[in-house]
Amino acid sequence: MSIENRGTVKVENGRYRVKGNFHYIYPNDPIRNSKGELLGVTNPRDVTHIHTYGGEAPFFENLSKGKLLATKCTNSKCDAHNSIFIPYRIHCPDCLQRCKQVDITALAQRGASVHTFMITERTGAFNTLETPIRFVNVEFEGIATILMGYLSVGEPKIGMKVVPIFQTKNPTFTIMDLSWVPKGTSESDLPEGFSF
Amino acid sequence: MIKFSKQQLKIPQMSKPVYLVTGGMSKFDRAIPEKRTEELVIDAFLEAAEFIKKSPEELKSYIHSCYYGHFADHFGDQLLGEAVIHDRLGLDPLGNVGVKTGGATGGSTIWEAYKAVASGYSDAALAMGWERMDEVPTDEGNHYIASAADKDWETPMGHIYTGYYAVMAQKYWQVFGKEEDSFRRTLAEIAVKNKGYARMNPHAQSPMKITVEDVLNSPVVAHPLRALDCCLMSVGASCVILADEETAYKLTDNPLLIYSAAGSHTLRVADRRNMDIPLLPNETPDQYKDLGKRFPGGDRYPGFTGFLAARMAAYYAYGMAGIVDPNEDLDLVELHDAFTISDIQTYEDIGIRPYGEGRTYVESGECYHTNPLTGKPGKLPANLSGGLIGNMHAVGATGIMQVVEVAQHIWGRWGEMHGDEAKWKLFNRTKPDDWTNLQVKGAKRGLAISHAGVGSHVTATILMHPDHKLERKA
Numbered sequence: 001m002s003i004e005n006r007g008t009v010k011v012e013n014g015r016y017r018v019k020g021n022f023h024y025i026y027p028n029d030p031i032r033n034s035k036g037e038l039l040g041v042t043n044p045r046d047v048t049h050i051h052t053y054g055g056e057a058p059f060f061e062n063l064s065k066g067k068l069l070a071t072k073c074t075n076s077k078c079d080a081h082n083s084i085f086i087p088y089r090i091h092c093p094d095c096l097q098r099c100k101q102v103d104i105t106a107l108a109q110r111g112a113s114v115h116t117f118m119i120t121e122r123t124g125a126f127n128t129l130e131t132p133i134r135f136v137n138v139e140f141e142g143i144a145t146i147l148m149g150y151l152s153v154g155e156p157k158i159g160m161k162v163v164p165i166f167q168t169k170n171p172t173f174t175i176m177d178l179s180w181v182p183k184g185t186s187e188s189d190l191p192e193g194f195s196f
Numbered sequence: 197m198i199k200f201s202k203q204q205l206k207i208p209q210m211s212k213p214v215y216l217v218t219g220g221m222s223k224f225d226r227a228i229p230e231k232r233t234e235e236l237v238i239d240a241f242l243e244a245a246e247f248i249k250k251s252p253e254e255l256k257s258y259i260h261s262c263y264y265g266h267f268a269d270h271f272g273d274q275l276l277g278e279a280v281i282h283d284r285l286g287l288d289p290l291g292n293v294g295v296k297t298g299g300a301t302g303g304s305t306i307w308e309a310y311k312a313v314a315s316g317y318s319d320a321a322l323a324m325g326w327e328r329m330d331e332v333p334t335d336e337g338n339h340y341i342a343s344a345a346d347k348d349w350e351t352p353m354g355h356i357y358t359g360y361y362a363v364m365a366q367k368y369w370q371v372f373g374k375e376e377d378s379f380r381r382t383l384a385e386i387a388v389k390n391k392g393y394a395r396m397n398p399h400a401q402s403p404m405k406i407t408v409e410d411v412l413n414s415p416v417v418a419h420p421l422r423a424l425d426c427c428l429m430s431v432g433a434s435c436v437i438l439a440d441e442e443t444a445y446k447l448t449d450n451p452l453l454i455y456s457a458a459g460s461h462t463l464r465v466a467d468r469r470n471m472d473i474p475l476l477p478n479e480t481p482d483q484y485k486d487l488g489k490r491f492p493g494g495d496r497y498p499g500f501t502g503f504l505a506a507r508m509a510a511y512y513a514y515g516m517a518g519i520v521d522p523n524e525d526l527d528l529v530e531l532h533d534a535f536t537i538s539d540i541q542t543y544e545d546i547g548i549r550p551y552g553e554g555r556t557y558v559e560s561g562e563c564y565h566t567n568p569l570t571g572k573p574g575k576l577p578a579n580l581s582g583g584l585i586g587n588m589h590a591v592g593a594t595g596i597m598q599v600v601e602v603a604q605h606i607w608g609r610w611g612e613m614h615g616d617e618a619k620w621k622l623f624n625r626t627k628p629d630d631w632t633n634l635q636v637k638g639a640k641r642g643l644a645i646s647h648a649g650v651g652s653h654v655t656a657t658i659l660m661h662p663d664h665k666l667e668r669k670a
Contacts, residue, residue: 031229039229043273053348060348079199087349087466116370116500118362120418124338124355133354137363137466137500146500148363148466150353158370158493174352 007048022048055090058101063178064171066195068108068164070143071099083144107140108164109196111183115139115146117156128176136180138162152191153181169193198471207515207668208457210314215444215451216659217320217437218255219600220244223623224401224432224588227330233272234284236433237326240593241285244435247613248448256285258443260318262292265305265325265592270340272328281324298344299534301325302434302595303458303646303655309438310456310657319443325592326433337429344649346464358426360650362418364465365537367500369420371493372552373537380420382555383536384411387424387585389564390533394582395628398620399597401428401588403628425536427584434596436603452606453660454599455517459508463652465500473497474507476547477514477669478521484551491552503538503651506545513643513656514547518666522548523562523576525666527639528605530598532647532654533583542645546656548576565634573637580605580634595646595655602642602659610635640664 007020026044033039053060059069070086078095084102085093092099115137123131134151152165161183170193171177179194187196220243222236231239245255262285264278274280278294297304302325309323329337339355350360373379388408394400406424414424437447444451462468473484488495498504510522519525529548533539540554549557561567562575581587581601584594604610611633613619620627641664646655660666 033229051347056348083469085467087346087464089467093467116363116367118359118366118418120354120356120359120362120416122338122356122358122417123335124340124342124357125335126339127355128352129354133356133359135353135359135363144469145467146465148350148353148360148464158367175349176352 009050016050018050056088059088060173060175060177063166064168064173066105066166066168067103068105068178070102070104072102073097074100080144084142085145086140086143086147087145104140104143105164107142111161111163112138112140114156114158114160114162116158117151119156136162138180149178149180151181152179152194153185153189163196165190165194165196167193168195198469200474208512210311210516211316212314212440214310214313214454215439215441216454216599216603217439217444217447217451218244218248219434219436219596219603220247221399221434221593221597221600222432224399224430224590226401226428226430228431229330233277233326233328233433234281236431237281237285237324237435240324240433240435244437250447255437255447256287258320258439258447259287259322259437260290260320261312262287262290262322262324263295263305263309263312264292265295265301265323265596267296267298267301267327267591268329268340270343271331271337273331281326285324287322297653298648299532299589299591300595300646300648300653300655301592302597303456303644303657304595304653305592306436306438306596306599306657307456307458307655309436310454313438313440320437320439320447322435322437323596324433324435325594325596327590327592328431329429329590330431334429349464349466357649358417358421360465361535361538362421364500364541364650365421365535366419367493368537368541371501372491373555379555380412381408382558383420383425383540384408385558386533386536386539387411390579390583390586391424392586393565393580393634394586396632396634397582397587397614398616398623398625398627399432399588400582400586401430402586403582404586421535421537425585427534427589430588430590432588432590432593434593434600436596436599450607451662452603453662453665455513455658455660456655457509457512457516458653458655459505459512460653461498461503461505461651463649465650468498468500468504470496471498471504473551474504474511476507476511477519478547479550487552494552501541502551503541503545503647503654505651505654506542506645506647506656509645509654509656510546513658516668517658517660518668519658520669522546522643526576526641526643528577528580528602528636528642530581530602530642530644531578531583532594532645533579533585534589534647536585538647542647546643546645565636577636580610580636595644595657598644598646599657599659602644605636605639606642606659606661608635608639641666
């Protein structure tokens with residue numbers, strides 16, 4: 001069965017307005033043992049979910065513009081005052097006040113470093129990365145947290161300097177729009193659609 | 197920097213003591229297409245009833261509230277599966293609730309039942325856990341498991357939970373393992389041990405007689421972890437009945453004292469912030485001052501190398517049970533060996549060894565039933581069930597299985613429950629000719645650690661024979 005008229009969503013007047021198909025129906029099949037006895041059935045389905053980024057939406061929007069945003073606690077009475085968080089936290093984990101958005105693109109471009117990494121051929125269903133996958137956990141100077149991402153060029157090593165690249169052409173508006181390459185990588189070596 | 201308040205560090209004080217009365221388990225396997233989940237749950241319950249020579253009806257008559265551990269609704273493809281199980285067990289109209297804390301679901305289910313009894317809400321409670329991971333192929337299963345990571349920040353990357361774990365393994369491997377071949381072999385020894393112990397367990401899914409070389413030659417999953425370093429995906433169920441003192445002694449003449457506590461930490465490892473190491477009773481404030489010098493890169497705590505949730509669960513549980521040094525006060529442990537390397541990390545988190553020195557627990561031979569270096573009983577045998585690597589990881593059932601296993605040692609009935617020919621036949625499995633009774637002789641106290649994801653939830657459950665109760669220190 002072909003997937004036609006895949007569902008899309010807009011928000012109008014504070015409500016989701018959906019258009020197209022959000023599920024597709026496929027016939028089920030019996031499951032039998034070697035004697036031909038019925039044990040069960042398959043239950044196929046194809047469902048499109050709707051998901052809001054809420055207060056994190058600016059982070060994902062800005063990846064498509066080549067910007068890396070973090071957040072900062074600006075509550076002078078909080079123990080975490082001036083702590084910068086990436087992953088982007090809408091609220092400070094200590095005082096729960098709304099954090100201030102900060103642009104750390106330039107800081108990251110000066111060179112973040114690999115805190116740890118892993119390389120695997122294994123993936124789960126719906127994976128879109130080429131294998132082997134190279135995860136890198138990236139440490140930034142003066143930032144309280146260590147961001148997970150994936151390396152698109154070269155082999156990872158603890159301590160290596162990396163810089164962010166962004167999928168600004170045909171962005172997916174997901175975390176996949178952010179990747180990392182070793183510092184000094186040339187523009188021509190970047191994956192299709194990515195730029196510094 | 198995370199700081200804890202005095203109130204947050206309070207050792208829990210329950211209103212009354214809680215006892216473990218009985219427990220049971222189903223067969224565990226990668227797939228059990230011939231049985232519905234409720235059939236497996238009833239298998240576990242019937243074993244628990246038979247263990248104390250009660251009919252199911254009589255045992256049920258004591259149960260007042262029910263706690264159901266079932267992590268993954270999407271694996272089971274049944275929302276409110278707890279209500280289905282509750283009905284099939286014939287326990288309506290008792291109150292019941294589902295518990296979901298990832299890999300720690302089993303432990304958390306016991307934690308909930310424990311509090312229900314300790315508070316006086318129920319005189320006796322059922323904690324039952326199960327998981328059905330065979331109704332999607334492995335790729336889809338990996339995606340489902342990866343859904344337990346952050347759906348926006350992690351899951352889209354590979355849809356592979358092992359990968360989110362492996363970054364921690366890599367850091368520990370380099371910082372504390374120093375990338376040494378000897379450390380890699382120590383990791384492999386854990387898999388050899390646990391797969392080997394699974395051979396003595398009729399419930400176990402993956403019994404294997406293997407060598408260190410077999411582990412080192414198995415396919416790479418994510419360096420340095422190989423296929424035989426990793427836990428199983430399983431189907432099965434397990435349960436325990438907890439009760440207050442009066443009820444417990446009505447049901448059996450030999451109940452065990454139980455203590456249960458929990459800790460947590462960030463779902464995303466990325467969000468971990470630096471802090472001082474919270475100390476356990478067998479550690480000293482200056483013990484870790486030179487940790488970064490001895491292990492360069494190891495001074496960031498918990499960083500990517502420690503499980504703060506496990507440390508906090510142990511901190512609370514040790515305080516509640518009067519444990520000062522797990523090596524001296526416990527006789528066996530069942531740990532959450534999701535991966536060989538995380539098993540070693542846990543030895544440190546729960547104070548079996550200091551941070552940085554986890555490998556010595558294996559290398560000393562003290563984690564074995566019989567220490568291979570001395571031929572004498574291991575000081576603190578670990579995962580004689582086969583653990584998650586050899587026995588099973590039917591997520592909601594795992595933490596409960598661990599407690600049942602520990603209890604059977606303290607009851608002195610491990611051999612009876614694992615050596616029975618009829619059980620091997622019932623499970624369509626062959627009892628090995630060299631089957632060995634792994635009963636820990638004279639076991640009085642034991643510990644089970646149930647652990648979720650990259651350390652988001654961890655429970656510590658301590659069992660103790662009432663004749664060997666320890667005095668609470670504070």
